[in-house]
Amino acid sequence: MGDIPKDDVLKQKERLEKQRTAILNVLEDIAVEKEKFEKLEKKFEDIARSSSDFLWEIDDENKYTYASGHIKEILGYEPEEIIGKTPFDLMEAEEAKRIKKIFALRSKERKPIINLKNWNIGKGKQKVCLLTNGIPIVDKHGIFRGYRGADKNITEQEQIDQAKTEFVSLASHQLRTPLTAISWYTEMVLSEDAGKLTPEQKKYLQEVYKGNKRMIDLVNSLLNVSRLELGTFMVEPEMADLREIADDMIKELEHRMKKKNISFSKKYDNNLPKIKVDVKLITVVFQNLLSNAVKYTPEKGKISLSIEKEEPNVLINVTDTGYGIPKEQQNKIFSKLFRADNVTQKDTEGTGLGLYIVKSIVDNAGGKIWFESEEDKGTTFFVQLPLSGMKAKKGTKKLN
Amino acid sequence: MSEKKTILVIEDEIALQSAISDKLKREGYEPVLARTKSDGITALENNRHINMIWLDHYLFGQEDGLDFLNELRHNKNWQDIPIFVVSNTASKDKVNTYLALGIQKYYTKADSQLEQIVRDITNYLNNPNEG
Numbered sequence: 285m286g287d288i289p290k291d292d293v294l295k296q297k298e299r300l301e302k303q304r305t306a307i308l309n310v311l312e313d314i315a316v317e318k319e320k321f322e323k324l325e326k327k328f329e330d331i332a333r334s335s336s337d338f339l340w341e342i343d344d345e346n347k348y349t350y351a352s353g354h355i356k357e358i359l360g361y362e363p364e365e366i367i368g369k370t371p372f373d374l375m376e377a378e379e380a381k382r383i384k385k386i387f388a389l390r391s392k393e394r395k396p397i398i399n400l401k402n403w404n405i406g407k408g409k410q411k412v413c414l415l416t417n418g419i420p421i422v423d424k425h426g427i428f429r430g431y432r433g434a435d436k437n438i439t440e441q442e443q444i445d446q447a448k449t450e451f452v453s454l455a456s457h458q459l460r461t462p463l464t465a466i467s468w469y470t471e472m473v474l475s476e477d478a479g480k481l482t483p484e485q486k487k488y489l490q491e492v493y494k495g496n497k498r499m500i501d502l503v504n505s506l507l508n509v510s511r512l513e514l515g516t517f518m519v520e521p522e523m524a525d526l527r528e529i530a531d532d533m534i535k536e537l538e539h540r541m542k543k544k545n546i547s548f549s550k551k552y553d554n555n556l557p558k559i560k561v562d563v564k565l566i567t568v569v570f571q572n573l574l575s576n577a578v579k580y581t582p583e584k585g586k587i588s589l590s591i592e593k594e595e596p597n598v599l600i601n602v603t604d605t606g607y608g609i610p611k612e613q614q615n616k617i618f619s620k621l622f623r624a625d626n627v628t629q630k631d632t633e634g635t636g637l638g639l640y641i642v643k644s645i646v647d648n649a650g651g652k653i654w655f656e657s658e659e660d661k662g663t664t665f666f667v668q669l670p671l672s673g674m675k676a677k678k679g680t681k682k683l684n
Numbered sequence: 685m686s687e688k689k690t691i692l693v694i695e696d697e698i699a700l701q702s703a704i705s706d707k708l709k710r711e712g713y714e715p716v717l718a719r720t721k722s723d724g725i726t727a728l729e730n731n732r733h734i735n736m737i738w739l740d741h742y743l744f745g746q747e748d749g750l751d752f753l754n755e756l757r758h759n760k761n762w763q764d765i766p767i768f769v770v771s772n773t774a775s776k777d778k779v780n781t782y783l784a785l786g787i788q789k790y791y792t793k794a795d796s797q798l799e800q801i802v803r804d805i806t807n808y809l810n811n812p813n814e815g
Contacts, residue, residue: 460793472798
């Protein structure tokens with residue numbers, strides 16, 4: 285073989301030099317990246333450690349692939365003990381079923397899990413209420429890989445809420461007996477069982493009777509709220525015609541509408557089938573929406589009601605030309621005990637419980653409620669109920 | 685010449701018991717009053733002609749309206765006496781239990797007018813098959 289020309293050797297050397305530099309550069313880059321990564325990991329670890337929440341990651345089969353150390357304080361488990369388990373393994377059967385269903389629905393749509401309250405059983409068999417938030421993990425090919433998120437321990441808060449609700453329930457029950465005594469005795473005096481009354485005496489006593497009636501209504505509403513919150517109310521669905529339920533309510537309100545010169549119109553879908561609903565609960569919905577419309581619409585106003593089929597739902601809507609809900613308070617309208625500023629001055633009788641109860645019922649029925657409102661123009665409430673009807677729910681208490 | 689009809693009122697709250705008693709007397713009935721389950725049973729033993737029972741759920745003492753009803757249903761002589769339960773305890777399973785035990789009507793006190801209940805009693809006693 286002949287000698288390798290000198291030029292070639294030099295070229296080769298130069299090429300190797302370049303490669304060496306390139307490799308060194310890559311190594312340097314890797315070192316920088318590594319440092320960055322270590323910093324990030326440290327940052328994440330610090331955040332995970334300093335947060336009072338328990339941070340986690342689950343794979344597409346809902347199995348934990350990561351759990352931060354705080355799980356030990358919250359549930360009593362070491363992180364290693366729950367890796368490979370699912371969140372549902374830490375719950376009682378019924379709760380596990382409910383939460384699993386929500387996870388399945390959310391992951392199917394790749395939606396985040398937001399403020400999901402769930403009850404867990406800790407290692408020491410203690411009940412722990414967690415507030416779960418998580419975002420879906422989707423890889424670069426668009427494939428769903430699980431969730432990452434944080435759980436807050438809200439057990440104490442929940443227990444306080446429960447104690448409050450139980451107190452309201454107990455107090456309301458106790459109030460009913462004296463309220464009944466006032467009601468029955470006033471009724472007897474008003475019937476002149478105890479002798480004739482002067483017109484003035486009669487008028488004053490009627491006010492006592494009316495005031496007492498309002499108190500009974502308030503106690504009933506408070507009891508309903510506590511039953512809804514304690515989950516002790518029952519749902520007994522039967523086939524019913526929503527139009528008939530609405531008509532019964534309208535009849536009750538006719539007198540008040542006449543007094544305020546309000547014109548009322550209704551539009552019912554002729555093909556509306558009977559649906560399976562708890563008549564008592566749906567009556568409460570119509571009663572609140574319609575009586576609110578009457579209460580908060582000035583004289584000579586208009587109220588209309590329509591009930592229509594919109595597969596797979598029934599859409600109820602109640603429109604009034606009333607005072608409306610101020611824009612800045614619209615987000616609070618379904619909150620418990622909330623009353624908008626513009627009506628507290630006009631009407632002192634509201635309790636701030638009606639729409640809260642209505643929303644709880646509609647939510648429980650698998651429906652939706654929303655509204656459109658403009659101050660001094662009016663409000664429309666929309667209620668959507670599934671045509672498939674309500675599901676039976678065993679409870680101990682019925683709503684009044 | 686019709687004799688006054690007797691109604692056994694079992695209600696532990698004195699104020700309510702006395703209102704019921706006054707109203708019944710006014711409408712021409714003869715009320716017999718009791719506050720406990722055993723007083724109620726004694727009253728049945730001493731009065732042959734009780735036409736109807738007005739029963740509250742929570743009673744004075746350990747036993748409640750359901751205990752009273754249970755004992756009543758075991759005595760042949762008392763099985764056919766109509767019963768109106770008037771209580772502030774509207775828990776659905778209790779109402780259902782009472783109805784299953786064959787009571788005629790159930791009222792929630794706070795939501796009912798005294799006059800209306802007494803009117804219903806009169807209607808029932810006059811036409812027992814229509815109630």
